[in-house]
Amino acid sequence: MNLIIDSTLSEPPSEISCFRDVTMYSKVFHFENVLLSCKMGTRSMYWNWLKNNGAHDFISYVLHEGELESGALMHPEKGDIVVDRINALNLNYIITRLKRISENL
16 A cells, blocks of 8 residues: 655655655554655656755655555555644654554555
8 A cells, every 4th residue: 555645745845754754654664655746847856856855765756636546645645644744743643643554554
């Protein structure tokens, strides 16, 4: 199963260290792939952002909006986990939701 994360959740006000923690936990314990979904034309920008900030290690692939993949969705407006940012205040909530989603597969 895939975890698909909306690319805007890697940007501030999200904390890049917490974003990396979420991707590491997801990849190591629960999901086969961690995918980042971004708007057409922004793929290299997000990849470079993640790489320059040391948060690319557990991202399997960067999708653009037209590419269809199934999986659990983390997004600011819709999906299985709805959060407007990833930071220390909601990290425990996100990790708990990821665990529950993977247990229900």
